Amino acid sequence: MHDHPLHRDIDIQCECCRLVQPFRLKSPHDQLVCKSCVRHVGSSLQKSELRSLDHLGLWGSEIQMLTDERDQLRSTLGEERVAAKREQARMQGEIDRLTEAIAQGLTDASPSDVQRIMTQKAVQDAEGAKDAAYRSRDRVYQVLWRLDEKHRPEDGAESCVCGQRRCPVLAVVDAEDRADLYAWERRNIERSKSGHAHGLPRDHPDYRDWRR
DSSP states (O other): OOOOOSSSEEEEEOTTTOSEEEEEOOSTTOOOOOHHHHTTOSSSHHHHHHHHHHHHHHHHHHHHHHHHHHHHHHHHHHHHHHHHHHHHHHHHHHHHHHHHHHHHOOOSSSOHHHHHHHHHHHHHHHHHHHHHHHHHHHHHHHHHHHHHHHSOBOTTSSSBTTSOTTOGGGGTSOHHHHHHHHHHHHHHHHHHHTTOOOOOOTTSTTOOOTTO
16 A cells, blocks of 8 residues: 555656656555566566566666766766856956956046946946856756755665665766765855855755845
8 A cells, every 4th residue: 555646647666676667546555566567577487587687678778868867967067167167267357357447447438427337237247147157057966966865875885865775876976976066065055054145956955045
């Protein structure tokens, strides 16, 4: 017996292959066995051999899908890091230049009041572009954080927090990616607790709406 919602599409873990699969349950007594595993449910030798072959195929497909997603995230993250640093340096240079121009007092053809307004707008635009680069980077880390919440090494054990001893997902996010993720998470938790703008996703336990 289970307590999952009935008569609607949900994603839950199959009790046979242990992968998260789509279900549409009709009764609290429905078996939590996915469509891919139904054909090898049983205790016979033939069913056991078929189950092993099916599971190898399912896990192989899952690992490939997650590996492709990991590679894409890693590539995107690397590109975002480079772009963010480049944009930050460019924007900071622009901000410094404009700030210095304000300090010196621009005496171009435009009246001083108009020149001051235009300069302030340029500074605000530069700051906005820099913030956009940071938000793009935060979105990548938010995806990695959600993946890590469901699949990460359990403390003091080789198994995954999802319950599988040999979870295929653990090979997708390597130690370097996790170290970068956790460093980003610590920085943003501190900012959240201090009431500053941060990049934590809304479902993070330390999320605080800094605008309130």
